[in-house]
Amino acid sequence: MKWEDNRESTNIEDRRNSSNYGSKGRGGNMMALLPIVKILLGTKIGRIVLVIGVVAYFFGFNPLSLLDSSVTPSSTQSKVVNKDADDKSARFVSAVLAQTEDIWSEVFKKYGATYQVPKLVLFRGSTRSGCGFASAQTGPFYCPADRKIYLDLSFFDELAQRHDAPGDFAQAYVIAHEVGHHVQNIIGTLDKVQKAKQNFRSEKKSNALQVKVELQADCYSGLWAHYSMKNFNSLEEGDIEEALNAASAIGDDTLQKKAQGYVVPDAFTHGSSAQRMKWFRKGFTQANLESCDTF
Template identity: 55%
Template structure:
């Protein structure tokens, strides 16, 4: 994907420092997470000394928080240069979504993208790397743990920068649904039904529409900025297929349960992304008909 030299978005809240991915003060969410550890240390002189050493180390450029994973185990070392490159890349992709959707959707309001590693606080509760990228309608922010890109490549066998761009474009699709009122209507319907199978089926439609919106973005981004290189579309399609419900279920349990789908099958996700990519028309993304 051609992205170097492109505009980077200013709507980025970089919290990677709080989990070892950069520099700066820890976020409030991280401090809340560590409070159960810090509180007993405040009761003794030795505890105060440990806290002091941690502060000195942090201010000297070493982040002691990076030594802890979310379950208290050592976190994997981070290649800072690669991490910064990924942050620059995804910030450039975010800028292209802003440029496309401001033109395609009059009155479009840009979301904020929160970059983190390990865990952070969101308007939808505490988020950690296990939940994957997600959009929170409560604060209109996209949350992205950059370690997901490693997982996408190694665990799901879907490497490539355009595969990563597809993931962000999908989450931006949820932001559009929030602006359109779709998410609120779906949530209301799910509450009224109180039926897990029906609720899951409705959520699948939400996810497939976001896939289609991602395709619409790719269509116009290439038209305006010539971003696509040979193999890029295949990267996105491979990613869409790799995170289809049937693929994930088969990998984890060896069986497929369509009634438990919440994002759609690999075939469905690929088809709806292709539909958006081919047409470039958001009106072709009505998955609720």
């Protein structure tokens, strides 16, 4: 994918170098532990414990992690082996996000509407989101509550190594998919789906509806790819194949079979590999909102 000469988005929140302490800040944890500190100060052993804690703190160990389960130790941070490569990945994400901003602004304008750009939070290890605690294990996601996309850059390594879906356009597909959820949020799809789920007593029905949400986001990702080729001449040979390979690699049936050796369709929440590829192709070839009606 050709992207180096394109503009980069200003709507990136780079938290890669931030210290993460779960749902509370460092100061908040200190205030909560003041009663314990007062008790420790009252005994000789307690004062020794405090001194040891202070010394450990200055040597890089966070003693609060032993006292407060909401603290996330620094060891959970995903290690950055090559900072230059990591920064390049961050610039790539910013460039892809900028494309989605321009493309969706154009699409919305055709429908007489104004596109409201999302923020994208880059992090490593863990961070806070409007939808709760975010970690590398959760994978990329969109939070409707704060209208932000959350992405741990280590996911790109996982996509290539664990899911055998390498390539920058595979990564771009994932970003565009999450932006697709933002589009759904703007036009009211996510709200309607959430209300419909509240009336379901069956997990099977709820899952089936969620699959439609995810497949539509795949279609919107294909729509982005169409305009990325048309407006920015970004696509190179093999790029669409990279995206389709990624869509297949993270299909529910593929992931279930790899994890447990068999497939449970009623438990699908994102769609099968074939479905995900089908809807990405449909968005790419037809490139309009109507063609992405999975409902």
